[in-house]
Amino acid sequence: MQERILVVDDDKMNLIRTKKILEKYYDVLLSESGDDALQKLQEEIVDLVLLDIEMPGMNGIETFQEMQKFSVKIPVIFLTASGDKDDVMNAIKLGAVNYIKKPFLPQELLKRVAKEFEKK
Secondary structure (H helix, E strand, O other): OOOEEEEEOOOHHHHHHHHHHHOOOOEEEEEOOHHHHHHHHHHOOOOEEEEEOOOOOOOHHHHHHHHOOOOOOOOEEEEEOOOOHHHHHHHHHHOOOEEEEOOOOHHHHHHHHHHHHHOO
């Protein structure tokens, strides 16, 4: 069975692009907000989350903090267009397994995701 990845980003084009890169190898779910992502995580089995930091409403950091209250810990790779090192460092300190700076090359995304699944 394929690993399942939840991609969370408020930009539809980023969601579509990321899904196209990943769908050949993984089962991909999409979410446009932190609230929607939390709902999906309660309804679906997910092996990894790709989570945008900058989103309106509940941002990626807040979403991640809510996820940590769940009984099952799911690895999170943050996606960030922000050049702000503090955002990335905060995410890592909170327990994110990695981050990818947007825009990213398809092979870089695939490499980072595969690396996480190799740890299992």
